[in-house]
Amino acid sequence: xxxxxxxxxxxxxxxxxxxxxxxxxxxxxxxxxxxxxxxxxxxxxxxxxxxxxxxxxxxxxxxxxxxxxxxxxxxxxxxxxxxxxxxxxxxxxxxxxxxxxxxxxxxxxxxxxxxxxxxxxxxxxxxxxxxxxxxxxxxxxxxxxxxxxxxxxxxxxxxxxxxxxxxxxxxxxxxxxxxxxxxxxxxxxxx
Amino acid sequence: xxxxxxxxxxxxxxxxxxxxxxxxxxxxxxxxxxxxxxxxxxxxxxxxxxxxxxxxxxxxxxxxxxxxxxxxxxxxxxxxxxxxxxxxxxxxxxxxxxxxxxxxxxxxxxxxxxxxxxxxxxxxxxxxxxxxxxxxxxxxxxxxxxxxxxxxxxxxxxxxxxxxxxxxxxxxxxxxxxxxxxxxxxxxxxx
DNA sequence: CTTATTCTATACCTATAAGTACAGAATAAA
DNA sequence: TTTATTCTGTACTTATAGGTATAGAATAAG
Numbered sequence: 001x002x003x004x005x006x007x008x009x010x011x012x013x014x015x016x017x018x019x020x021x022x023x024x025x026x027x028x029x030x031x032x033x034x035x036x037x038x039x040x041x042x043x044x045x046x047x048x049x050x051x052x053x054x055x056x057x058x059x060x061x062x063x064x065x066x067x068x069x070x071x072x073x074x075x076x077x078x079x080x081x082x083x084x085x086x087x088x089x090x091x092x093x094x095x096x097x098x099x100x101x102x103x104x105x106x107x108x109x110x111x112x113x114x115x116x117x118x119x120x121x122x123x124x125x126x127x128x129x130x131x132x133x134x135x136x137x138x139x140x141x142x143x144x145x146x147x148x149x150x151x152x153x154x155x156x157x158x159x160x161x162x163x164x165x166x167x168x169x170x171x172x173x174x175x176x177x178x179x180x181x182x183x184x185x186x187x188x189x190x191x
Numbered sequence: 192x193x194x195x196x197x198x199x200x201x202x203x204x205x206x207x208x209x210x211x212x213x214x215x216x217x218x219x220x221x222x223x224x225x226x227x228x229x230x231x232x233x234x235x236x237x238x239x240x241x242x243x244x245x246x247x248x249x250x251x252x253x254x255x256x257x258x259x260x261x262x263x264x265x266x267x268x269x270x271x272x273x274x275x276x277x278x279x280x281x282x283x284x285x286x287x288x289x290x291x292x293x294x295x296x297x298x299x300x301x302x303x304x305x306x307x308x309x310x311x312x313x314x315x316x317x318x319x320x321x322x323x324x325x326x327x328x329x330x331x332x333x334x335x336x337x338x339x340x341x342x343x344x345x346x347x348x349x350x351x352x353x354x355x356x357x358x359x360x361x362x363x364x365x366x367x368x369x370x371x372x373x374x375x376x377x378x379x380x381x382x
Numbered sequence: 383c384t385t386a387t388t389c390t391a392t393a394c395c396t397a398t399a400a401g402t403a404c405a406g407a408a409t410a411a412a
Numbered sequence: 413t414t415t416a417t418t419c420t421g422t423a424c425t426t427a428t429a430g431g432t433a434t435a436g437a438a439t440a441a442g
Contacts, residue, residue: 006420042421051401107302111303113215197438241430397430410418
């Protein structure tokens with residue numbers, strides 16, 4: 001019974017993600033998002049709220065995407081080590097070569113001291129917790145594939161640390177072969 | 192033959208480091224630095240140049256501090272593994288517990304998309320290169336302590352990745368015991 | 383003591399960016 | 413077609429923050 005919205009909010013979130021991912025939260029102005037999306041500020045505010053709320057939506061959406069993909073990859077049959085190796089290698093395009101500059105939106109945000117906002121911290125914590133939970137349950141389920149004394153909980157966290165490290169060092173765009181060698185070496189812990 | 196400077200530049204850099212470290216480059220205003228240091232803006236500009244130049248000085252100073260400490264720790268006699276373990280555990284106060292929120296100034300800066308400035312990237316790259324070089328040369332020197340086929344170059348990079356990961360995840364303030372467990376597990380690669 | 387010179391502090395300028403008022407456009411119901 | 417309602421776009425307000433002009437303070441040389 002009134003004028004309908006002229007844009008798909010998800011399209012705008014996708015565009016906003018690209019801009020935020022490239023420049024970071026602080027350095028991204030709403031004018032850049034309006035320019036990239038073609039949507040004027042009042043429409044953005046009506047649809048998403050202020051800049052923090054928009055970023056939170058973008059980040060949640062990003063998290064959901066990675067979690068969904070991780071669920072699929074880690075549910076694969078076969079050795080747990082190969083599933084986890086595949087999960088880690090899936091990030092190579094984002095932590096080496098041309099796209100490497102960007103790294104991980106979540107980790108970039110986590111290390112941004114200016115984003116000390118309760119809602120954002122919570123989103124990032126929840127994401128990390130769920131990701132680690134996926135790794136841990138897979139390692140626990142396949143416990144008998146590993147040596148005696150293998151600790152799936154510590155190993156899950158170690159894999160999280162390695163993942164975070166690769167993404168944090170992504171901004172130097174290391175060689176993908178070097179990344180692969182590190183992953184191979186770490187995977188030797190899963191034995 | 193004129194009025195001398197009323198402050199020690201190094202003191203100001205130390206204070207600026209604290210503020211930048213806590214809030215990040217973008218979110219730190221020069222007014223906050225003047226408030227924390229008691230030095231007015233014109234004096235800061237005369238001594239250090241603009242905000243980017245000041246931050247670069249702060250970051251270089253931070254890098255030098257860590258590199259100097261790393262040189263000392265990694266020059267220790269005894270097993271290379273123990274020297275490297277000690278180096279990693281030295282970061283625990285900054286990646287767990289109360290101070291964990293801060294993480295590493297260099298990594299926080301590296302993941303900040305808004306700091307895509309040539310000079311800053313160069314400083315960070317040089318720092319990472321020198322740090323990895325310290326690890327690599329120690330591992331190479333003690334090569335005969337390790338199994339056949341041990342690769343000191345890949346291992347040095349793996350240690351760098353783990354270090355970066357611990358610091359990137361610092362903002363969730365994990366338990367120091369969990370950090371210790373990860374370090375122990377990774378150290379098992381140095382055998 | 384005078385003076386040249388450099389530093390310091392107040393106050394200001396300017397640009398940018400977050401957020402909004404308001405008028406006009408578009409649509410569904412009557 | 414009319415009308416109520418919601419969306420869109422221009423233009424504005426306001427605050428903040430980087431950077432600086434300028435006047436006055438402090439010091440070493442003469």
